[in-house]
Amino acid sequence: MSRRPDDICPRFEPVPQTPTEPFSAPLIPTAVWRCESTQQAEQLLAGDLAGYVYQRDGHPNADIFAAKCRELHRAERAAVVSSGMAAMALALLTQVEPGGRILVSNQLYGRTSLLFTSEARRLGCTSSIVDPTDLAAVQAEVERGADLLVVETISNPMLRVADIRALAEIVRGGGERRCRLLVDNTFATPVLCQPLTLGADLVVESVTKLMNGHGDVMLGVLCGPESLWGRTPLAVSAWGLACSPFDAWLATRGLVTLALRSERASNNAMAAAKFLSTRREVLDVHYPGLPGHPDHQLAARQFGGQFGAMVSFRLAGGRFAADAFIRTAEGIPFCPSLGDAATTLSHPLSTSHRGLSEQDQQALGIDGGVIRLSVGIESAEQVIDSLSQGLSAL
């Protein structure tokens, strides 16, 4: 008997069998997997049998991306989650207990800072702010007892570089209460820096930014050793941090060109930084590749010859000049994010750092004239032409 459309349509037909393998990663968005038997379902759900049952607990596209991250970061384990902040939340939920103390860099991404201070307080933790470029101050705080130190490899917007090897030594020497070093490597990517190889305990990437590089994904990853992994898969599932297969699939594709994009963007950023340094409209330029940057030597040692895609500069005319620059530099859209293939700019005072007190803004060197470039992979001539056009309005 032939089936009716309403019986045909809802039924899933098996994937066609073929003796060949797909060469590029397939996208597998299924929310649930069909089990063979009750025994198999039990084994899968107990973790006694490796395999998939429910997307929130794990899926092939996350695992394909995780395998790349493990290799890139020389990590034993990697958890791919729905955003960079989900990866940070995962670290907080798995690495710190109520009563724990967190040392928070004074130069963190705004939401990270919020997570490890006021949100962590709601979970019964305390936190103190430290300047990661002041190693003696970090050492003193670690010696007072701490469980987690959170820093960024390259900070926003002044692009200060954390000495990861030195910080790792400090947390290791901190006494019986072993403090862990968590590094947000988003601005560096594994092309410039692999913090775990320098002694860090855990590393987070906001894949949303440079790792995916195409501005069309929200994704994060936490990498670390087996010894710290205990509760991690459970926390991903119970707190609902899992990523979508589509985002993991797109990011896997974005990774294909990561090394090439990084090299081109770093070269372009160096050219842009040098160009800006010659202009009278610009008061100062912040780029770790410039010999005058306070962390230039460290960056040269730690990053293997590239200095990254981010450049900041301060216009002499303050916020008025920044507004004019943004209006006139037509080739550089004002997008308060970073890491895309095209060059974009952001204005920290009105976007990423608007929540800080005026005192904190001043301490970080942020005023209305500061512009942060995320340099893309266009030709260097195009990038410099656009900057030149923007400066011509001042």
Ligand SMILES: *Cc1c(COP(=O)(O)O)cnc(C)c1O
């Ligand atoms: C964007 C960003 C994050 C947060 O990542 P999302 O993917 O947006 O959640 C964390 N750290 C840094 C340095 C970032 O730039």
